[in-house]
Amino acid sequence: MSRAYRISVTESLSREIVASDEVRSRLELLAILPPDETAALLRVELAGRGFEEQLDGTMLRKSQAIDVSVDPCNGEISVRIEAKQATVAQQSQSGVGFDDQGPSAENAEATLRRQLRKNLEQKLDRNEAKLQSEATRELESHLIELQPELGAIVNKVTRDALKIKATRLGSVTQILEDEQTGSLTITVEV
Amino acid sequence: MTVSRFEADAINLLRFLLGRLPASQVRSILHRKVEQPAGVSATALGLIQDTLRKGLVQFLVQAGGWRQDRYLTNGLPRAGHPWQRSPELSLHVTSQPLAFLLWLAAVRPGESRQAWSAPGALTQADQLFFLRAAVALQDFPEDWQALRRSTPFADNPWVWLALPTTLDPSSEPPDFRRLFEDHGPVMLECLQPWLTQQWIEADLTNARENNLDRLLTRGTLQEQALEGFLKATDAMGRRDCARFLLQAVQRRLAAANDPPPAPEEGRKLSDRLRASRAGLSMIQQIETLDRWHREARRSAFYDDDHAAHQHWLSEWEAVDGDALAAKWRRWRQQMDPLASTTP
16 A cells, blocks of 8 residues: 655745836927037037936936936937846745655656746746836836926927027027927017 | 630639639639649630730729829820820730649649749739739638748739738848839739728728737838838839829828727837837828928929929829828827927
């Protein structure tokens, strides 16, 4: 008569899970001045808002997990989020074998381990999907905050470009500017 | 007139490929495997040639060739029926459609180890035949999966222009300038209303597609086809041949107030945005058509291509192109999560 033996197995799995998302667009800057002058104005405006110039000429602002990068030369903007999380999953499982040693016991233990490892992989995959959806949600809410700021940047650069253009057309006699509505009236004597 | 059983089956298969027989009547022929005879009798050959000739002409006429229309000929608009605008029009069919037909009547494409390949260069009429065959073979998806990798389909600019989403996603788009060789332009003019309908249906399918990956694949193929075609049309001085696209865009933009929603699958925002844009791969070509319209507006009466520009302006105005372009810009803004950046 054979006896039943309890086999207990514990497995742990660690993985660094990474979630990222990115949105790209372009600032629609009017061609009032030559591109290099517009780029210079944009660079100044971005610097005033916490953007730092990178080696490749782009302007970057990092805030927590979100990077906002603008290329002043062509107005391309990229908003990127990257979230990393070191995750450890551990689980124990018991099964029944009919031998306490030998090939039959080893097989039973290996089967349990395989099952456990599969469960842990699925758990980490679920964690990764959760982190990804959190990152996407965070990016979406950041975009809502960023929209008005980008609008203000484009507005400011456009106004500055118009003022410079006006001085080149003649002598500026009057500038009426409303920062709240964004309206600008420049009177030029040619 | 007597023909063998195999020859009769081949003729029926040809009639199906030309849209003159329903799929149900050739299913058994297409799904069997028989020994291909070394040749066909003179009677069968005569019947096949006659069916082919009449079938291709019928296809062109029914697709839109029956209309009196106005297209550019040597840079100047010319009105009339296709045979009046191009009296020298003729369709030259080689032996390759026949070779394909006999092969198809003998093997089951889905089970054949080797894809059929044309032994020589195809004429415009040959390629038109393979386009018509591709349309018919959509009734047999399994067989089409095997056939679509064959060069007469995968490297056929007509198939790419009309049915890009049915092709293998790994296929490379052909040189669309080949459409303008020989009598291609007249064939293209005849097919305009049919192409409009094809693209409207393709765009409707995009709007209904919920699977993000499938939408991306469809959008990529459509974009490759249309961008390649518009580039070729422009290079050949035949922007008027893009009329079908302008009309398809007009019908689709007029049918909806807002862009179709992106597939929601809990995926990344970047993937959803890409899928949204891919789904609108046809409509976004309005940007190129609008650029042509702005160029046409700048054209002066002493420019060499002034008449062609004026012709495009009349096409643009006929569909109220300015309103379409404005609507597309609004849609684009709606889809862009950073869109409030316009001053």
